[in-house]
Amino acid sequence: MLRHGFKLLAVLIPISLAVALAAAPPNFSGNWKANIAKSDFGPMPAPTSASSKIDHKEPSLKVFATQVGEQGESTFEMNLSTDGAETTNQIGPLAFKCKAKWDGAALLVESKAATDSGDLTLNDKWTLSEDGKTLTVTRIVSGPQGEMTIKVVQEKQ
Numbered sequence: 001m002l003r004h005g006f007k008l009l010a011v012l013i014p015i016s017l018a019v020a021l022a023a024a025p026p027n028f029s030g031n032w033k034a035n036i037a038k039s040d041f042g043p044m045p046a047p048t049s050a051s052s053k054i055d056h057k058e059p060s061l062k063v064f065a066t067q068v069g070e071q072g073e074s075t076f077e078m079n080l081s082t083d084g085a086e087t088t089n090q091i092g093p094l095a096f097k098c099k100a101k102w103d104g105a106a107l108l109v110e111s112k113a114a115t116d117s118g119d120l121t122l123n124d125k126w127t128l129s130e131d132g133k134t135l136t137v138t139r140i141v142s143g144p145q146g147e148m149t150i151k152v153v154q155e156k157q
């Protein structure tokens with residue numbers, strides 16, 4: 001009887017590990033560069049270049065981003081907590097209240113800021129390709145001037 005118990009245990013341990021690894025959220029850490037040609041900036045002018053460094057140690061996720069475009073270079077830092085805890089991030093003149101949570105393998109981030117003309121909401125969906133080399137962020141921007149969708153495809157460097 002004890003022998004059958006060990007056999008069963010020998011089968012269940014690898015299955016349990018496989019299930020646990022499959023359920024683990026992806027890790028977004030790395031240096032990323034936007035593929036401008038594969039991205040869709042909607043009605044917004046596309047940047048000349050965009051890159052980010054992400055440091056992801058669950059549940060902490062830190063983003064250091066740089067973008068170059070018609071209006072010059074801009075940089076920002078964003079801190080998120082993937083456990084749903086609210087964080088505040090100053091991006092330009094706006095203070096965004098952010099909440100991030102997992103939806104399967106996708107990270108959903110809701111960011112809200114008050115502007116002079118009304119509230120601005122950014123709903124992001126972060127997905128990582130199976131090979132871990134492509135990070136896609138789809139953003140729905142809602143504000144006083146309506147709604148638009150932006151998709152940024154980033155490649156790991």
